[in-house]
Amino acid sequence: MGAxxxxxxxxxxxxxxxxxxxxxxxxxRNVTSYWSIFSVATASARSRKIGDSPMANATQxxxxxxxxxxxxxxxxxxxxxxxxxxxxxxANQVSDQDLVADVLRKDRKATAEFVxxxxxxVYGYVRRRLIPRTDLVDDLVQEIFVAxxxxxxxxxxxxxxxxxxxxxxRHKVEDHYRKRLREVQFQDEEESAWDEPGSLPDxxxxxxxxxxxxxxxxxxxTLPETYSVILLWRYWEKRSLRDIAVQIGKTExxxxxxxxxxxxxxxxxxxxxxSPARG
Amino acid sequence: MSDNLQxxxxxxxxxxxxxxxxxxxxxxxxxxxxxxxxxxxxxxxxGRLRTLxxxxxxxxxxxxxxxxxxxxxxxEGAQSFNCCxxxxxxxxxxxxxVAPIYWGHCPxxxxxxx
Numbered sequence: 001m002g003a004x005x006x007x008x009x010x011x012x013x014x015x016x017x018x019x020x021x022x023x024x025x026x027x028x029r030n031v032t033s034y035w036s037i038f039s040v041a042t043a044s045a046r047s048r049k050i051g052d053s054p055m056a057n058a059t060q061x062x063x064x065x066x067x068x069x070x071x072x073x074x075x076x077x078x079x080x081x082x083x084x085x086x087x088x089x090x091a092n093q094v095s096d097q098d099l100v101a102d103v104l105r106k107d108r109k110a111t112a113e114f115v116x117x118x119x120x121x122v123y124g125y126v127r128r129r130l131i132p133r134t135d136l137v138d139d140l141v142q143e144i145f146v147a148x149x150x151x152x153x154x155x156x157x158x159x160x161x162x163x164x165x166x167x168x169x170r171h172k173v174e175d176h177y178r179k180r181l182r183e184v185q186f187q188d189e190e191e192s193a194w195d196e197p198g199s200l201p202d203x204x205x206x207x208x209x210x211x212x213x214x215x216x217x218x219x220x221x222t223l224p225e226t227y228s229v230i231l232l233w234r235y236w237e238k239r240s241l242r243d244i245a246v247q248i249g250k251t252e253x254x255x256x257x258x259x260x261x262x263x264x265x266x267x268x269x270x271x272x273x274x275s276p277a278r279g
Numbered sequence: 280m281s282d283n284l285q286x287x288x289x290x291x292x293x294x295x296x297x298x299x300x301x302x303x304x305x306x307x308x309x310x311x312x313x314x315x316x317x318x319x320x321x322x323x324x325x326g327r328l329r330t331l332x333x334x335x336x337x338x339x340x341x342x343x344x345x346x347x348x349x350x351x352x353x354x355e356g357a358q359s360f361n362c363c364x365x366x367x368x369x370x371x372x373x374x375x376x377v378a379p380i381y382w383g384h385c386p387x388x389x390x391x392x393x
Contacts, residue, residue: 112386
């Protein structure tokens with residue numbers, strides 16, 4: 001048997017499980033046509049003229065016949081059109097409720113739209129909250145979307161879908177904080193006097209300047225992870241000392257001390273970054 | 280709490296607000312591709328996907344491969360088959376930030392658009 005014969009055997013073997021489904025008329029001849037059409041499609045795509053492909057035209061015509069504002073049509077009618085559709089997405093977007101209903105029906109196109117519409121928001125939020133552990137961002141975002149799918153039936157539409165998703169994201173981020181801080185040895189019993197960190201003279205003034213937020217993110221990246229986590233939890237997530245202490249099973253005093261140390265380190269680095277600029 | 284500490288708290292809260300308002304970059308298209316793949320996989324775990332015929336009837340465009348698949352099969356089980364699971368576009372999109380995929384109605388194409 002030649003190379004072509006071997007390939008045919010491989011393709012038949014690949015098709016075997018698919019053919020078990022009743023009514024699946026899939027054989028080698030179909031696959032041959034599949035690849036013929038694939039060649040036509042990719043050739044026309046290469047020349048960036050999707051509309052010239054007979055198959056693309058057929059699909060396009062069907063989309064037009066339906067006359068419906070189709071979100072995937074909006075997203076991916078080929079290069080060039082997509083960006084324009086996205087920029088005008090606000091006007092044509094399917095409502096959150098309709099989108100959720102379609103995702104729950106396991107419509108793959110709606111699922112794609114769900115990801116395309118909300119991944120940026122969730123990713124941005126998680127990335128800001130996980131500084132300096134940006135290596136964990138992708139996994140956490142994935143966990144959030146899976147959790148969202150598992151709980152999507154509970155979405156009632158009282159709040160925008162984006163807020164609902166960010167709520168899940170917040171829970172996941174706090175789970176991460178809790179886990180990180182529980183691992184840390186707090187100095188509860190330390191009796192030595194704690195020096196209250198003094199205010200550095202230019203910290204307050206620098207806050208009023210532009211790009212203070214960006215600078216803060218850079219500093220958070222350089223702090224020990226525990227310090228970043230406690231600062232983010234307390235000030236970015238606006239959790240009280242008591243809440244944090246309860247969640248990680250430590251005393252409020254211990255959390256307060258840890259937070260003071262974190263603030264001091266933050267301000268020290270803020271000042272260090274400021275100094276060279278002054279010359 | 281001393282006045283000094285309250286003042287510090289206010290400064291840090293202000294800083295946090297400024298950081299959040301500064302905005303951030305969007306998700307990489309590779310991540311979006313992976314999210315889509317894992318969501319569809321999760322959907323399949325609890326039963327069949329919506330059939331391609333239903334998706335088409337609802338006015339959604341099918342990619343060239345889905346379109347072909349929907350024409351060569353008729354059973355509901357086959358119509359619910361996730362063509363993306365065996366499509367090279369998925370593999371490319373999950374690994375390349377700008378994947379060389381150009382045909383219409385492919386979700387992975389849309390994820391690559393900034």
